[in-house]
Amino acid sequence: MIEFRHWLLLTFWLLAVPACCQTATFSREWQFARYLADKDATDEATFVLQQFDKQTLTAPQRDSLAYLTGWLAYGAKSLDEASLHLLSVSPTSPFYLNSQYFGAYCLAFQHRQDSARAVMQHLPAPDSTLRELRALQQAGVALLQRRYAWYDTLRQQFSYSSYVMSAEETRFDAYRQGLAAQKRRSPAVAGLLSAVVPGLGKVYAGKAKQGIAAFLPVLTLGLLTWEGYRKDGPTSLRFLGFGSLFTVFYIGNIWGSTLAVKVRRDEFNRGYDNKILFDMHIPLRNLLNR
Amino acid sequence: MTTKFCLICTFLCGICLIGKSQTPQPAIITADSLFASGQFLAARVAYERVLFAGGEPAGLFPAAVGKARCLKQQGLYAPAVSFLNGQMQTNYPDSLLYLLRHEQIMCAYLAGQFENTLSLTDRLPYLHPDALPSPLLMAVRVLALNELQRWPEADTAYHELAMYARADTARLNPYRKLPRLKSEKKAQWLSTFMPGAGQLYAGKPGEAALSVLVQSAGLYFGVTSFLGGYYLSAWGVGAGLFGSFHAGGVRRAEVLVRQLNQKRAAAFNAQARQQVLDLVK
Numbered sequence: 001m002i003e004f005r006h007w008l009l010l011t012f013w014l015l016a017v018p019a020c021c022q023t024a025t026f027s028r029e030w031q032f033a034r035y036l037a038d039k040d041a042t043d044e045a046t047f048v049l050q051q052f053d054k055q056t057l058t059a060p061q062r063d064s065l066a067y068l069t070g071w072l073a074y075g076a077k078s079l080d081e082a083s084l085h086l087l088s089v090s091p092t093s094p095f096y097l098n099s100q101y102f103g104a105y106c107l108a109f110q111h112r113q114d115s116a117r118a119v120m121q122h123l124p125a126p127d128s129t130l131r132e133l134r135a136l137q138q139a140g141v142a143l144l145q146r147r148y149a150w151y152d153t154l155r156q157q158f159s160y161s162s163y164v165m166s167a168e169e170t171r172f173d174a175y176r177q178g179l180a181a182q183k184r185r186s187p188a189v190a191g192l193l194s195a196v197v198p199g200l201g202k203v204y205a206g207k208a209k210q211g212i213a214a215f216l217p218v219l220t221l222g223l224l225t226w227e228g229y230r231k232d233g234p235t236s237l238r239f240l241g242f243g244s245l246f247t248v249f250y251i252g253n254i255w256g257s258t259l260a261v262k263v264r265r266d267e268f269n270r271g272y273d274n275k276i277l278f279d280m281h282i283p284l285r286n287l288l289n290r
Numbered sequence: 291m292t293t294k295f296c297l298i299c300t301f302l303c304g305i306c307l308i309g310k311s312q313t314p315q316p317a318i319i320t321a322d323s324l325f326a327s328g329q330f331l332a333a334r335v336a337y338e339r340v341l342f343a344g345g346e347p348a349g350l351f352p353a354a355v356g357k358a359r360c361l362k363q364q365g366l367y368a369p370a371v372s373f374l375n376g377q378m379q380t381n382y383p384d385s386l387l388y389l390l391r392h393e394q395i396m397c398a399y400l401a402g403q404f405e406n407t408l409s410l411t412d413r414l415p416y417l418h419p420d421a422l423p424s425p426l427l428m429a430v431r432v433l434a435l436n437e438l439q440r441w442p443e444a445d446t447a448y449h450e451l452a453m454y455a456r457a458d459t460a461r462l463n464p465y466r467k468l469p470r471l472k473s474e475k476k477a478q479w480l481s482t483f484m485p486g487a488g489q490l491y492a493g494k495p496g497e498a499a500l501s502v503l504v505q506s507a508g509l510y511f512g513v514t515s516f517l518g519g520y521y522l523s524a525w526g527v528g529a530g531l532f533g534s535f536h537a538g539g540v541r542r543a544e545v546l547v548r549q550l551n552q553k554r555a556a557a558f559n560a561q562a563r564q565q566v567l568d569l570v571k
Contacts, residue, residue, distance in 0.1 A: 032342050036335075039376070044335050220526040227522040238523075 026052070026061050033068055042076050063093035070099065079106040087119065097124050098288050104137065105284055109277055113145050129164070132157060133287055136165050139172055140280035143179065144273055151176055165283040172279065179272055185265070187258040194257035198250060201257025206264045214253045221246035317343065318352055330360040347382045351389075354380075358393050367401035370394075388418045392427065399430050407434040425454055425570045432566050436559045441468050448566065455569045462569075464562040469554040474547045481543040485536060488543025492550050501539040508532030 029048060036045035049069055054062060070085030086103030089096050100123050107116035120138045125131040135157035142151035151172075158169040185205055194201030199215030202208075225246045228239035321336030337360065340353035354377045361370035374394040382390065391414060398407040411431045414421070428451040435444035445465035452462070472491065481488030485505045486498035512528020515521075 032339065035342050036338060041334075041338065043331065044338060047331055047335050220530070223522045224526050227520060231520065238520075 023058075023061075026057065026064075030061075030064055030068065037068065037072055037075070040075075042072050045072055059090065060093060063089045063095060067093065067095035067099050070103065074102060074106060079110050082106045083110070083112075091124075097126075097130075100124060101133070101137070101284055101288055105280060108137075108141055108144060108280065113141055117141050117145075129162060129287065132159060132162055133165065133283060136168060136172070136283060137280055140276050143172065143175055143276050146179060148176060148180060164287050168279040168283055172276070175272055175276055175279075182268060185261045187261040190257040190261045191254045194254045198253045199257075201254070202260045205257065205260035207260050210260065214256065218246070218249050218253055221249055318349075318356070321353065321356055325356060325360060325363075330364050333357075334360045347380060347386065350380060351382060351386045354390060355393060358390075358397065362397060362400065367397045368403070370397040371401055371403065371406070384418060384420075388414075388421050391417070392424065395427060395430060399434055402437075404434040404437045407431070408438075423454065425451065428454060429566045429570045433559075433563055436562055439555055441465060444562070448562075451566070451569055457569050462565060464558075464565045469558040471551045471554060472547045474544045474551075477543040477547040478540050481540040482536075485539055488540065489546060492543060492546035494546055497542065497546065501535070501542070504535045505532055505539065508535055 029052070033045045033048040036042075036048060045068070049065060049072070052065055054065070057065065066085045066088045070082045070089075073079070073085060074082035083103045083106035086099040086106065089099035089103075093099070100119065104116050104119040104123060107113075107119060117138070120134065120141060123134045123137070125134045135154050139151050139154040139158075142148075142154055155169075155173065155176075158172075160166050160169050162169075190201035190205050192201070193204050194214075197215070198218035199211035199213075202211035202214055221242055224242040225239060228236055228242050232238050317336060317340045321333050321340065324330075324333035324336055334357050337353040337357040341350055341357075344350070354374070358370050358374055361367070361373065371394055374390055374397065377390055378387065391410065395407055395410045395414075398410055407430060411427055411434070414427070428447065432444050432447045432451060435441070435447055445463075448463070448465060452458075477488040477491050479488075480491050481501075486502040489495075489498035489501055508528055508531030510528075512524045512532060515528050516524035
């Protein structure tokens with residue numbers, strides 16, 4: 001019986017020693033990679049992390065590795081890779097909370113609003129500040145998707161008194177009003193206006209300078225065509241040449257005016273989206289920041 | 291049986307102790323061998339490993355210099371300047387700090403940070419009053435002043451270097467004949483009042499002729515149209531073409547003079563650089 005215990009002890013010792021050594025090595029290398037990441041030596045930190053053999057790692061080690069890899073990708077603005085790694089961190093990891101928030105933000109930034117929304121619904125929020133932060137992130141996605149009713153529900157959770165996000169909450173309300181007040185312009189009306197007065201469609205679309213710039217050449221070519229017709233007749237080369245140029249510019253201006261409505265609308269939406277994403281990011285960095 | 295077990299345990303402990311007591315290859319040697327084999331990223335990581343482990347400043351210094359050399363080899367001069375800046379926080383003795391600053395000045399020059407190069411060079415005598423002037427740093431200062439086209443100051447710095455190197459400045463001075471740079475404003479004025487004159491001033495007679503030709507064509511069309519009673523064509527096409535080509539000609543003259551000045555300055559700097567480097571060889 002004693003012999004059996006001895007052998008059992010020996011087997012345990014033989015198994016335990018390599019496991020302890022492996023844990024110590026991983027921890028040291030991970031700390032080293034994190035030290036490099038803190039120094040903005042992203043390529044060096046990535047090089048260190050790539051040396052790990054994932055097959056030999058335990059589940060918590062894989063989580064730590066995924067977190068740091070995701071964080072490095074986030075720092076390098078490779079948001080697709082960042083979200084992939086950050087969202088693979090398991091709930092038992094101490095990095096789970098940060099990973100989920102930043103991973104969801106990366107999805108929102110990539111215009112993957114539905115995925116971001118799905119992740120945000122399950123974001124961990126153990127205290128009131130994090131609950132408010134979660135509501136703010138969800139409200140951001142609601143604004144990005146232009147779902148105003150959902151936004152109005154979420155903003156009930158805003159306290160407007162938290163030092164980390166009160167300014168962003170106020171700005172979100174302003175964005176909501178600005179977006180809702182957006183005037184709907186019709187491309188057909190813009191085209192019609194430009195057919196009546198060249199350039200007027202662009203002014204209607206919100207591009208006044210382009211409208212004036214389009215009006216002047218069409219007017220000049222129109223006058224030249226009229227002069228050619230008046231002086232040399234409808235079969236003259238002068239009339240036909242300037243007339244053709246006038247037609248091209250006139251039709252091009254109508255087509256340009258219909259496009260200007262879409263361009264202006266995209267610019268408007270992009271401007272708001274950038275502001276919303278920026279305001280989602282600031283409290284995230286200030287509150288969690290690893 | 292117990293004896294057998296004890297013997298096995300003793301054997302295993304012995305193996306472990308021998309393994310621990312064997313001195314591993316120092317990290318700095320590994321890093322140096324990686325650098326020598328051209329694996330610069332791996333070498334940078336290995337040097338950083340030495341810095342991460344910490345220790346005596348004298349032990350960290352070769353790692354700091356090694357990493358800076360790796361970055362230089364990879365053409366990452368600006369990151370090398372930032373890295374060396376971070377290293378200034380370490381408690382290196384003055385003699386080693388001087389060497390790091392020396393390396394940083396080189397990297398700043400190679401990164402094209404000429405103002406920074408001058409600022410770092412000017413600070414050196416105050417930070418290390420006991421250090422002897424380095425001919426290489428004096429040369430880098432001259433070259434940075436050259437790049438900033440501050441030639442009178444470069445001339446003074448060159449003389450100091452030449453005196454230090456005991457060279458004959460009367461015979462070798464590249465600053466005796468400075469490049470003659472032309473005025474962009476003058477080119478603009480010339481082209482405004484005499485079409486093509488600005489291009490001629492910039493040394494481009496072909497472009498001057500073309501400018502005169504297209505402006506004349508516009509003017510000719512305008513005048514003939516006006517005389518023929520085509521007043522709208524005279525204004526809309528003739529005057530429009532003339533005005534566009536005239537304004538374009540003025541802008542083009544300015545660009546041509548700027549390009550000429552850059553070319554002359556680059557040629558002068560290349561020649562001066564060669565002479566400066568000959569002095570410090």
